[in-house]
Amino acid sequence: MNAAVVRSFDRGPQYEEIEVPEPNSPHEVVVDVLAAGLHHFVRAQANGSHYSSRGENGLPLIPGIDGVGRLPNGQLIYFVSPDTSIGTMAEKTIVDLRRSLPLPDGTDVVRIAAAMNPAMSAWVALRRRIHFEPGQKVLVLGATGNSGMMAVQIAKLFGAGQVIGAGRDQERLESLKSLGADVTVSLAGDLEEATKCLGEAASEVDVVIDYLWGQPAALTMLPLLKKRSDRSRPLTWIQIGSIAGATAAIPSAALRSANFQLVGSGQGSVTMAGYLAELPSLIDTIAAGKLQVDAVTCPLSNVAEVWDAPTLAGERMVFVPAVRE
Template sequence: MRAIQITEFGGPEVLTLTELPDPEPGPRELLVEVTRAGINYADTHQAENSYLAPATLPMVPGSEVAGRTADGRRIVALTTGGGYAEKAVVDPNTAYDIPEGVTDEAALALVVQGATAWVLLRKSARMQPGESVVVHAAAGGVGTLAVQLARLFGAGRVIAVASSADKRDLALDLGADAVVDSAAPDMTAALIEANGGRRVDVVLDMVGGRVTDESVRALAPFGRLAFYGMASRELPSPVKLPNLMRFSTTVAGMWLPHVWMLPGDVMGQAMAEMFTLVADGDLRTVTGGVHPLAQAREAHEALRSRGTIGKLLLDPTA
């Protein structure tokens, strides 16, 4: 089968198209003919071995696929790797049947980015109806869904932060009440101004560095910042615990694999709710591009440039 393989760590240049043997599923695994593979920002960290979970070489990257099983089921699934390929092996416990009315592309937008947005709002930030919600990188895969889910969950005001006029227009089209330029020289002041002069209740942040520091300073008493990525590759300042007490604020981290450690089927609940919202036309997924498998390198370059919108996908059939 054709697959993208990494044999040395580095930037997008290490992603190489090659021929590999078909993967062999174990007794409790499913073999999937991949129709689409999802690309995540975390994949760019994995390629350079700067992700939370250390990588080993050689490897086929890719943590999510959509396709068909041998018995004809159409599924979307998370993997422990191997997604950038024509075939992949998945655990049935992380596979979800795609319902009628939901495309493979939409399902892939939900299984990582959508679930991340859902968990950030429901679990990490515990957003309450009427609260103000800031979404950084609002035109990205998580951001486009978080803007909509915050609105659907009853946010009083949704503030979208994005780097270009086109991206900010997209966020407004998706339901944001106000937008902020990500290059604002003082993010604290910009967020407060966008919230009508009031400090904000919830911030979803995957940028890091200065943006995180200044977003924390924009929180209202009992406000929460949920941190789930570091696209800037810049560390924010260490959180000083007395400051959290002084302003009654919370800074939380979130890594999606920990959802499986929670009691109950939280991931299944999130997927079922979002599948219904998409099928009913209440939640819109945004596809930023479908690249042939051989163009994985170009897709990573585009993602790292932060010039993309929505969900990026690979087409192993092309």
């Protein structure tokens, strides 16, 4: 079969012919891959920068964390890849049936492959990491990324009373209002000045969904907390991504001077069973068109050429392997 293969973290995946993988347990089966999304996680997986990476010991690697496939009996499924070096960007892959869900015939496989991963982060965070209530106000830090744009929609879908989106990309910021953002704040230019403005605009939020971390998070915390009308009212900061830096200098005053809670959401903080429990309702939501999805398909054979190609606001690249008979 053919697959996208990473042999060095210094080079993107190349389209190669390799052996079809063999199942190793009664729960595993080889499936035909119909669609696999190129998510931020997958890029980080392929360059070795994701916190779950096993480094050089994990090479060679077929990237890809999830996808839509067809079982040998013809059943269409959405699946999350097992924690191995055999990912989803191949004509065939190994699926642990315990990490899969059946899909009805006629499902838009590209739409599901494009939206599930970026939507899952905010969906699971709000459902599994905190007790989110309709009417609460939400700040999405990093709202101009694909996951952030999904987070804006999901917060509104869950009944947020106000959603504030903050990010650097002005074009994407402007598009957030059509997705449900009530207020947008630009983080472009002088970051200290931008975060002061953000602290004022978002001072009354109940939840922060943070895809940036690094300096933007560190600089936002105190201005936000100092402007709150009631510092004893709970504020929960959910750390999901680290696009702006893997570490942030958290001011001690943020933890002492307000009812401030910092939690993480990701692999490890939520069990696989927890993720799987949320997938049916998320799949139904995507299939029903309740989340805006802009998928761009590409043959897997072109993976090397398009891997680092820029995409437009909200676009998600989906590789479509051509399964050989």
